[in-house]
Amino acid sequence: MAEAAPTFSVGTGAGDEFVGRFLETAVNPPELAAEHQRKTGGKPYFRFPPEPNGYLHIGHAKSMNLNFGSAKKKGGFCYLRYDDTNPEAESQEYIDAIEENVRWLGWKPDKITFSSDYFDQLYDFAVSLIKKGLAYVDHSTSAELKQQRDNREASPYRDTPVDVNLRKFNDMKLGLYDEGEVILRLKMDYMHDNPNMRDVIAYRIKYHPHPHAKDKWCIYPTYDYTHCIIDSLEDITHSLCTLEFEIRRDSYYWLLWALDLYRPNVWEFSRLNIAGSVMSKRKINWLVRNGKVRGWDDPRLFTLAGLRRRGYTPEAINAFCDAVGVTRTHNVIDPKMLEHFQLADLDARAPRRFAVLRPLRVTLINLGEGERRTVEMPNHPKDATMGSRTVVLTRVVFIEQTDFREEDDKKYYGLAPGKEVQLKYGPNIRAVALTKDPSTGAVIGVDAEVDWEKRSKVKGCLHWVSEPEPGVAPTRAEVRLYDNLFTCESAATSDDFASFLNPESELVLQALVEPHLKGAQPLAKFQFERLGYFSVDPTTTPEQLVINRTLPLRSDFVPKC
Numbered sequence: 093m094a095e096a097a098p099t100f101s102v103g104t105g106a107g108d109e110f111v112g113r114f115l116e117t118a119v120n121p122p123e124l125a126a127e128h129q130r131k132t133g134g135k136p137y138f139r140f141p142p143e144p145n146g147y148l149h150i151g152h153a154k155s156m157n158l159n160f161g162s163a164k165k166k167g168g169f170c171y172l173r174y175d176d177t178n179p180e181a182e183s184q185e186y187i188d189a190i191e192e193n194v195r196w197l198g199w200k201p202d203k204i205t206f207s208s209d210y211f212d213q214l215y216d217f218a219v220s221l222i223k224k225g226l227a228y229v230d231h232s233t234s235a236e237l238k239q240q241r242d243n244r245e246a247s248p249y250r251d252t253p254v255d256v257n258l259r260k261f262n263d264m265k266l267g268l269y270d271e272g273e274v275i276l277r278l279k280m281d282y283m284h285d286n287p288n289m290r291d292v293i294a295y296r297i298k299y300h301p302h303p304h305a306k307d308k309w310c311i312y313p314t315y316d317y318t319h320c321i322i323d324s325l326e327d328i329t330h331s332l333c334t335l336e337f338e339i340r341r342d343s344y345y346w347l348l349w350a351l352d353l354y355r356p357n358v359w360e361f362s363r364l365n366i367a368g369s370v371m372s373k374r375k376i377n378w379l380v381r382n383g384k385v386r387g388w389d390d391p392r393l394f395t396l397a398g399l400r401r402r403g404y405t406p407e408a409i410n411a412f413c414d415a416v417g418v419t420r421t422h423n424v425i426d427p428k429m430l431e432h433f434q435l436a437d438l439d440a441r442a443p444r445r446f447a448v449l450r451p452l453r454v455t456l457i458n459l460g461e462g463e464r465r466t467v468e469m470p471n472h473p474k475d476a477t478m479g480s481r482t483v484v485l486t487r488v489v490f491i492e493q494t495d496f497r498e499e500d501d502k503k504y505y506g507l508a509p510g511k512e513v514q515l516k517y518g519p520n521i522r523a524v525a526l527t528k529d530p531s532t533g534a535v536i537g538v539d540a541e542v543d544w545e546k547r548s549k550v551k552g553c554l555h556w557v558s559e560p561e562p563g564v565a566p567t568r569a570e571v572r573l574y575d576n577l578f579t580c581e582s583a584a585t586s587d588d589f590a591s592f593l594n595p596e597s598e599l600v601l602q603a604l605v606e607p608h609l610k611g612a613q614p615l616a617k618f619q620f621e622r623l624g625y626f627s628v629d630p631t632t633t634p635e636q637l638v639i640n641r642t643l644p645l646r647s648d649f650v651p652k653c
Contacts, residue, residue: 110330110332110357110359111357111359112338112341112357112358112359113338113341115341115342115345117342117345117346117348117349117355118355118357118358119355120354121352124352124354124355125354127354128327128329128354131327132169132327132329135166135167135168135329136162136163136166136168136169136329136330137163137168137169137170137171137326137327137328137329137330138159138160138162138163138168138169138170138171138328138329138330138332139159139170139171139172139323139326139328139331140152140155140156140159140160140170140171140172140173140194140199140201141171141173141174141175141319142174142175142190143174143175143176143177143178143181143182144174144175144183144187144190144303145178145181145182145186145373146186146373146376147186147189147190147193147376147388147389147395147396147397147398148189148190148193148395148396148397149371149376149393149395150364150366150369150371150394150395150396150399150409150430151334151363151364151365151371152193152396153197153364153396153409153410153412153413154363154364154413154416154418155332155334156197156199157413157414158332158361159332160194160200160201162330162332163202168329169202169203170199170201171201171202171203171204171205171326171328172190172191172194172201172203172204172205173204173205173206173207173322173326174190174205174207174208174304175207175315175318176206176207176208176302176303176304177207177208177312177313177314177315177318178298178312179298179300179302179305179312180298182302182303183303184303187303187304189388189397191204193396193397193400196396196400196406197396197406197409197410198406198410205322205326206304206305207313207318207319207322208302208305209304210318210321210322210325211305211308211313213321213325214313214317214318214321215265215311217321217351218261218276218294218295218313218317219258219261220351221278221294221350221351222254222257222258222261222276223254223258224350225254225279226278226279226350227257227276227277227278227279227294228247228249228250228251228252228257228276228277228279229249229252229256229257229260229261229264229274229275229276229277230247230249230250230274230276230277231249231273231274232247232248232249232275234272237275240282240290240291241282241287241290241291244282244290246282247277247282247291250279250282250291260274261276261295264276264295264297264310264311265309265310265311267297267299267310269297270297271298271299272296272297273297274297275293275294275295275296275297276293276294276295276296276311277291277292277294278291278292278294278317278343278346278347278350279291280292280343280346284342286339286342286343287339288316288339288340288342289342289343289346292314292317292343293314293316293317294313294314294316294317295311295312295313295314295317296311296312296314297310298310298311298312316340316343316344316347317347319344320343320344320345320347320348320356321347321348321351321353323356324348324353324354324356325353327354328356329356329357330356330357330359331344331356331357331358331359332358332359332360332361333358333359333360334360334361334362334363335361335362335363335420336363337360338360341358341360344358345358360420361418361419362418362419362420362421362422362423363422364413364416364425365422365423365424365425366394366424366425366427366430367424367425367426367427367581368427368576368577368578368580368581368583368584369393369427369577370393370577370578370589371394371584372584375584375589376388376393378590379393379590382590384590384593385577389630391403391572391574391640392574392575392576392577392597392598393577396409400615401615401627401629401630401640402574402627402640402642403438403615403617403625403626403627403640403642403643404430404434404642405434405437405438405441405617407437408430408434408436408437408438411433411437412429412430412433412434415429415433416429431643434625434642434643435625435643435645435646438617438619438625438643439474439619440474440475441617442472442617442618442619442625443471443472443478443618443619444469444470444471444472444473444618444620444621445605445606445608445609445619445620445621446469446483446516446555446556446557446605446606446620446621447555447557447569447571447603447605447606447620447623447626447639448490448491448492448555448556448603448604448605449492449571449573449601449603449623450492450493450494450601450603451490451491451492451493451557451603451604452490452491452492452493452495452496452535452537452538453488453490453536453538454488454489454490454491454507454521454537454538454539454540454556455487455488455537455538455539455540456487456489456521456540456541456542457487457524457539457540457541458541458542459486459542460487461487461562463486463487463562464484464486464561464562465485465486465544466482466483466484466485467482467483467484467485467515467517467518468480468481468517469481469482469483469517470517481608483517483558483606483607483608484558484560484561484607485518485519485558486558486559486560486561486562487559487562488558488559488562489515489556489557489558489559490556490557490558490566491507491554491555491556492554492555493535494506495507495513495552495554496508496523496535496538498526498535505551505552505553506552506554507521507523507540507552507554508523509524509525509526510522510524511523511552512543512548512550513550513551513552513553513554514546514550514552514553514554515554515556516553516555516556516621518556519542519543519544519546520542520543520546520547520548520550521540521541521542522540522541522543523538523539523540524539524540524541525538525539526538526539527539554622555620555621555622555623557604557605557606566604566605566606566607567604567606567607567609567610567637568602568603568604568605568637569602569603569604569605569609569637569638570600570601570602570603570636570637570638570639571600571601571602571603571626571639571640571641572598572599572600572601572629572639572640572641573598573599573600573601573641574597574598574599574640574641575594575596575597575598575599576594576597577593577594577597578592578594578597579592579593580592603639605637605639609637609639611634612628612632612637613628614628614629614630614631614632615627615628615630616628617642619645622645623644623645624641624643624644624645625641625642625643625644625645626640626641626642627639627640627642
């Protein structure tokens with residue numbers, strides 16, 4: 093009597109089982125189940141199988157967390173497998189970026205494979221299907237093919253003799269047909285209620301070099317043909333995929349049944365959707381090609397490269413994925429939940445620094461022209477082990493424009509005429525005079541008296557940046573502040589998504605920063621006190637420091653986990 097493929101309790105909690113919709117074709121004969129057990133030693137085998145046609149996004153992080161994480165928890169094995177069956181859309185750039193992202197998130201594949209590694213075996217399997225009368229070469233046009241599938245009609249080529257199909261399939265391999273002229277279809281059930289069982293395409297002609305297989309082939313297998321066979325060849329125990337692939341469950345198992353191959357346990361889970369974000373590779377590619385963003389790693393995107401560039405950490409992303417969990421229920425996650433985990437991570441690890449985004453010059457008139465004082469600042473007020481740093485204070489300092497008002501009020505803690513505040517970690521200052529731009533009336537400078545004794549108790553405490561030496565300008569940095577890429581949450585799911593682009597999603601400022609930020613390395617992370625968390629952009633150079641804001645200091649998200 094045949095026995096079902098084994099299931100394991102893996103994933104988000106003890107007792108959870110990945111068991112999907114039952115099909116007779118999914119049941120392994122005893123000899124196949126025994127051989128699989130012998131080859132795996134009873135260990136669960138997983139795979140993370142991205143297509144290298146773009147950069148990975150936050151949804152892939154959830155899949156990695158599930159597959160690599162489950163293998164790690166259960167002492168199993170996990171492949172990184174490139175599903176590279178569409179050479180026109182794939183490139184070495186994407187292949188390299190995928191592995192980099194996988195390793196950045198802390199996952200170590202037990203083995204890296206490509207679907208194209210199996211092209212010879214896949215071809216041989218196709219020949220065997222033709223010989224069994226379970227595949228045929230079809231000359232139908234795309235329109236005819238659609239009509240047949242929609243109306244549940246048999247192709248006029250469905251009963252072509254085996255020897256003719258073998259010859260034509262070989263001619264396809266030899267490049268004797270034009271692209272789109274013929275295809276190889278599986279002889280399944282054209283009357284089936286599931287459209288994916290209506291004689292799906294197994295092979296098509298593409299005269300395009302392949303990033304991994306190069307120019308060896310001009311016929312390429314489809315996802316529907318390839319995926320299940322390679323799952324079987326790699327002894328995958330759990331083939332975990334998102335719910336949109338549930339419809340392919342029937343064809344997945346039909347093909348393994350037809351080839352008498354081991355049948356993995358397939359289970360579908362809900363995709364990770366972030367409100368207001370674009371996950372579609374097609375849409376992201378449009379944004380990149382049309383210059384709406386700075387590339388696949390733009391900090392406004394939820395690609396893993398974009399999140400990394402913005403300053404997100406692997407620890408926060410993985411903690412977020414753990415908290416979201418794995419279910420079969422469709423859901424849309426508030427991005428503030430991800431922000432919550434990132435803020436907690438950065439609060440603990442990010443050293444503190446001072447930066448002034450919109451500088452206002454303040455002259456300390458009772459400090460000598462060449463006088464130079466030092467101020468000791470903690471690198472992390474909550475973690476003494478991170479030490480401290482010494483910052484110079486001279487006659488000219490800069491504060492935020494928003495930290496000065498001409499008219500004071502009780503709820504305002506900034507500087508105002510006649511009012512005293514503290515320069516954080518340093519002395520008190522009192523504004524005594526101001527200078528205005530004669531053409532606009534805007535305040536462009538403030539004179540203040542400094543009180544090192546701090547004799548008055550003040551409420552306001554301002555961050556600041558000083559000239560490091562009298563007459564020497566502070567270090568400058570280009571600071572990029574990021575907001576939502578779209579003006580409404582539903583924009584990402586709209587075909588007209590481009591019309592909802594937020595013109596204020598990126599604001600570039602010329603800021604002043606303390607000297608200890610000079611020479612900061614790409615992706616180094618800091619908290620700019622009173623301003624938020626920031627990360628050094630990879631494009632930074634010794635001549636031009638570029639810094640991205642990761643997040644403001646606080647989020648109003650309340651975790652439910």
